[in-house]
Amino acid sequence: MLKLWGRASSFNVQKVLWTLSELDLKYQHINAGGDAGGLDTREFLAMNPHGKVPVLADDDKIIWESQSIVRYLAANYSNRSEHPLSATDTTIRAQQESWMDWSLSSLERDVLGIFWLLVRTPQAQQQPSRIQAHVKACARHYQLLDHLLEQQLWLACDHFSIADIPAGTTLFRYFEMAIERPELPQVQAWYARLQERPGYRQHVMRPFDELRGKLAF
Numbered sequence: 001m002l003k004l005w006g007r008a009s010s011f012n013v014q015k016v017l018w019t020l021s022e023l024d025l026k027y028q029h030i031n032a033g034g035d036a037g038g039l040d041t042r043e044f045l046a047m048n049p050h051g052k053v054p055v056l057a058d059d060d061k062i063i064w065e066s067q068s069i070v071r072y073l074a075a076n077y078s079n080r081s082e083h084p085l086s087a088t089d090t091t092i093r094a095q096q097e098s099w100m101d102w103s104l105s106s107l108e109r110d111v112l113g114i115f116w117l118l119v120r121t122p123q124a125q126q127q128p129s130r131i132q133a134h135v136k137a138c139a140r141h142y143q144l145l146d147h148l149l150e151q152q153l154w155l156a157c158d159h160f161s162i163a164d165i166p167a168g169t170t171l172f173r174y175f176e177m178a179i180e181r182p183e184l185p186q187v188q189a190w191y192a193r194l195q196e197r198p199g200y201r202q203h204v205m206r207p208f209d210e211l212r213g214k215l216a217f
């Protein structure tokens with residue numbers, strides 16, 4: 001039995017919810033974090049000593065860190081599909097994971113940087129110059145992706161894979177926030193392809209008004 005802890009409004013939980021949907025897996029979803037709390041209990045900290053969501057339990061196996069969970073699910077549960085979410089060939093898988101790691105270390109830092117400074121921070125405390133620095137960095141990241149997507153439909157290999165999940169999850173927030181964006185025709189087309197996937201629409205395209213002005217979690 002799979003169990004997932006984490007509030008559905010969390011960017012990192014959304015990556016996992018989307019992956020579970022892609023793999024058509026049944027799971028129990030336990031709301032945790034944010035207003036639901038529960039991350040500082042002894043039981044929760046025994047699962048994830050960092051007290052953060054998402055956390056996945058697969059029977060007695062516990063995994064934390066969203067991208068480790070995405071990798072775990074894809075590696076263990078992809079075998080039924082024609083195009084597995086993660087490749088068994090170690091070189092191709094490393095290429096898929098490169099995009100995941102780039103998203104975590106570079107793209108998400110800037111998209112979520114804007115999100116925290118513009119959406120999470122109450123208006124009276126906002127610092128436009130800090131927001132602008134992330135907006136400029138995002139323009140560079142997405143222009144790089146736009147260039148790549150002139151040659152291919154997906155970030156790695158010729159089909160949707162784990163490579164598309166973290167970076168794809170950023171698109172809803174990036175395109176929904178009131179910020180300046182460059183022309184990104186190929187990224188827009190990739191975003192439209194992702195929107196054809198039910199798990200993306202259900203879990204990632206979730207309005208974030210409940211998070212406005214909230215810096216507490």
Ligand SMILES: N[C@@H](CCC(=O)N[C@@H](CS)C(=O)NCC(=O)O)C(=O)O
Nearest residue numbers: 010011012033034052053065066217
């Ligand atoms: N790098 C971690 C980040 C985990 C994290 O910061 N989770 C946030 C939600 S996105 C959290 O637990 N915040 C406390 C809360 O929601 O109460 C991951 O990818 O899983």
